[in-house]
Amino acid sequence: MMHEPKIIGFLCNWCSYRGADSAGMARLKYPPNIKIIRVPCSGRISPELVLRTFREGADAVMVLGCHIGDCHYSTGNHRTAKRMPVLKKLLEYTGIESERLYINWVSAAEGEKFATVIKDFTEKISALPPFVETMK
Amino acid sequence: MNVGEVSAWAAENLKDQGVVVARDYKFMCSSLGQELIQKDIKEQGLTRVVVAACSPHLHEATFRNACSRAGVNPYLFEMTNIREQDSWVTTDKEEATKKAKALVAAAVGRVAYQKPLESLLVPIDPNVLVVGGGIAGIQASLEIANSGQHVYLVEREPSIGGHMAQFDKTFPTLDCSACILTPKMFDVGNHKNITMLTWSEVEKVEGYIGNFTVTIRKRARDIDEELCTGCGVCWEKCPKKVLDNVFEAGMGNRKAVYVPFPQAVPKYPVIDRENCTYYLKGTCKACEKFCPTGAIKFNQEDQILTVKVGNIILATGYDLFDSHRITQYGYGRLANVFTSLEFERMSNSAGPTGGKIVQRDGKTAPKVVGIVHCTGSRDKNYHEYCSAICCMQSLKFAHLVKEKTGAEVYEFYIDMRTPAKTYEEFYHRLLEEGTHFVRGKVAEISDAVRLPGEEGKLIIQVEDTLTGNQLRVPVDMAILSAGLESRHDAKIVARKFGISCSADSWFIERHPKLDPVATMTDGVFVAGACQGPKDIPNSVAQGAAAAARVLSIIGQGEIEIEAATAIVDEVTCVGCKQCIASCPYQAIQYLEDKGKAYVQEALCKGCGTCVGTCLPKSISLKHFTDEQIVAEMIGAMKVMKSFELMEVA
Numbered sequence: 001m002m003h004e005p006k007i008i009g010f011l012c013n014w015c016s017y018r019g020a021d022s023a024g025m026a027r028l029k030y031p032p033n034i035k036i037i038r039v040p041c042s043g044r045i046s047p048e049l050v051l052r053t054f055r056e057g058a059d060a061v062m063v064l065g066c067h068i069g070d071c072h073y074s075t076g077n078h079r080t081a082k083r084m085p086v087l088k089k090l091l092e093y094t095g096i097e098s099e100r101l102y103i104n105w106v107s108a109a110e111g112e113k114f115a116t117v118i119k120d121f122t123e124k125i126s127a128l129p130p131f132v133e134t135m136k
Numbered sequence: 137m138n139v140g141e142v143s144a145w146a147a148e149n150l151k152d153q154g155v156v157v158a159r160d161y162k163f164m165c166s167s168l169g170q171e172l173i174q175k176d177i178k179e180q181g182l183t184r185v186v187v188a189a190c191s192p193h194l195h196e197a198t199f200r201n202a203c204s205r206a207g208v209n210p211y212l213f214e215m216t217n218i219r220e221q222d223s224w225v226t227t228d229k230e231e232a233t234k235k236a237k238a239l240v241a242a243a244v245g246r247v248a249y250q251k252p253l254e255s256l257l258v259p260i261d262p263n264v265l266v267v268g269g270g271i272a273g274i275q276a277s278l279e280i281a282n283s284g285q286h287v288y289l290v291e292r293e294p295s296i297g298g299h300m301a302q303f304d305k306t307f308p309t310l311d312c313s314a315c316i317l318t319p320k321m322f323d324v325g326n327h328k329n330i331t332m333l334t335w336s337e338v339e340k341v342e343g344y345i346g347n348f349t350v351t352i353r354k355r356a357r358d359i360d361e362e363l364c365t366g367c368g369v370c371w372e373k374c375p376k377k378v379l380d381n382v383f384e385a386g387m388g389n390r391k392a393v394y395v396p397f398p399q400a401v402p403k404y405p406v407i408d409r410e411n412c413t414y415y416l417k418g419t420c421k422a423c424e425k426f427c428p429t430g431a432i433k434f435n436q437e438d439q440i441l442t443v444k445v446g447n448i449i450l451a452t453g454y455d456l457f458d459s460h461r462i463t464q465y466g467y468g469r470l471a472n473v474f475t476s477l478e479f480e481r482m483s484n485s486a487g488p489t490g491g492k493i494v495q496r497d498g499k500t501a502p503k504v505v506g507i508v509h510c511t512g513s514r515d516k517n518y519h520e521y522c523s524a525i526c527c528m529q530s531l532k533f534a535h536l537v538k539e540k541t542g543a544e545v546y547e548f549y550i551d552m553r554t555p556a557k558t559y560e561e562f563y564h565r566l567l568e569e570g571t572h573f574v575r576g577k578v579a580e581i582s583d584a585v586r587l588p589g590e591e592g593k594l595i596i597q598v599e600d601t602l603t604g605n606q607l608r609v610p611v612d613m614a615i616l617s618a619g620l621e622s623r624h625d626a627k628i629v630a631r632k633f634g635i636s637c638s639a640d641s642w643f644i645e646r647h648p649k650l651d652p653v654a655t656m657t658d659g660v661f662v663a664g665a666c667q668g669p670k671d672i673p674n675s676v677a678q679g680a681a682a683a684a685r686v687l688s689i690i691g692q693g694e695i696e697i698e699a700a701t702a703i704v705d706e707v708t709c710v711g712c713k714q715c716i717a718s719c720p721y722q723a724i725q726y727l728e729d730k731g732k733a734y735v736q737e738a739l740c741k742g743c744g745t746c747v748g749t750c751l752p753k754s755i756s757l758k759h760f761t762d763e764q765i766v767a768e769m770i771g772a773m774k775v776m777k778s779f780e781l782m783e784v785a
Binding site for chain 1: 191192193217219220221222224225226227228231232234235238239242627630631634636637638639644656657700718720721741742743744745747748749750753757760762765766768769770772773776777780783
């Protein structure tokens, strides 16, 4: 059954948030499900923040940052690249589909990529049952 | 979206979150809009403000200032993006309105937890670093130096001048390129406010706007600059000829000790250690023997210099597209296929042929010449973008060929792009000069004879898209108007200076329309072709523009830096040092006596990577604390859930 998923996106201020702005400037359309929260760097996102977001009933969490090597803070996103895959594995282990946590790199210039990523991901998540139901 | 509905909804539904007044005003960023906010703050005693409008990257500063003027700390303001990230990307109006409500609720939730912060004021070091001594860097350096500020101009090659020094004529005026460039180079070389560091590269950049510390490697020239008079005896006597692939584009030779061209600035030569007989075999030293001032110093060592600057201008230029990549054009395989830069050197009277346009044999003048536009540009296989200069450059070539050899000239173009002052007139001049224009992208250049009259010629195969005919045009010489591409090491340079690159590795400006020379990193500016393909007038304009931006910052004397830094809670810190390992800036110290971590505020850039790492949650990032982020998330989630319930009902 398809449903309207609730998605929270943590986007770094310098690349991905601007990538989202670029998508807007180019008037590229994507589903409204994602609500974006701006953080300085994807490295700011602790596993706990992701879990808190699931606890509030989010169907999926996206963490988007600068491409490796392009981080505004030089190596902040290296932490994301190491931390988040581990968290994905742990989610799977606890019975939460790991695809509910999505990590990718979107640069400020990649408005098109941003829109595509959001479109595809929203579609994928709406095919999953709502998160709260899987937790029952 | 229905903004009125969003504001009415916020006034009604977010009352318990502390919303006192919600307004809908079309131009909140205008002075009237800002006054509206200030009036509300004063009359209603507001302590926090949320604006739902465009991207905070555009107007966060505007509204922070407005709040500040009305006595509310700028960090008690929050902006949410309902334009770029909502109304402009959502097809369904009702959905967009709902999303806006969620975003407003998130911002309102967050702002309640925001704390007043004071930003640090730091003095601006008035010295400026300019990287790249091409025309853009030269212009920027001169503007700044003339205003009385000091410039460090770093250039990788032995001389400043850049690509412009290699060209013969400039379009559309047909000015001699060197004649208009070299006076400027001379001015740079002799300016009391410019420290020129050629044969040098920036190794490391630390710090932030107003206070950069830059480490520069001044490579060993093997010349004592104090003693050298630039007389030229060394390169006259040097027995080793080397193919000059840089300045002469492989068309001519230089010596192992050389200045790239006669008007080089500075006048000191460089010893090319890879080719110098002394360095290869241990003997020779002819240059040392003949040097009248004893200025040759073999085995000199690189110098590492550290300079302090407040602002940086990057003017690192471009690389020419490598025409070898288009194998069907035969460059490198067919002798008489030339690149644009090879042609420039050939046409230049100071160049390897003394300005004679001849075939690769060095003597035969061509009777028919074909000029191929868009080599590597406007082509999905290579570069999708237009290189901006090739049409005009090709027209210039056609004129020069005709003028110097009387040859018949064919221009093969996709579209003729001449969009600047007096450019179109130049095109018309060429039309009248009898150049043949064929509209079509060249498919192939070959020497395979198929028809009589093609023997010994290069055959350019093209579809004339205006007549629909397939043409085989036999020519004696083909010139590939190669496109511009970003420097091969642009990404490395961008990383060094903390700025970003586009997918094609051009440096990204802060705003493509309204802030074309600033970057997202405060205090780092870009000028010229490193930002994207452009011609000389535009590079000069950007050089001057970047200089003006820098001077306006220097004029302010001091500047505010980010107040959102990390802070350690000493009570809960267990001294595990994980944060220290995670910090990209070495901003966290370990206090041995206390066994705790400590953040040096002036070094912290506020990325929060340490916060994401800290297990006991002892570090927090001001303005991006867990409770602020969680409140924002909960604000959005609540609204989304409430809409869901309404739908179920």
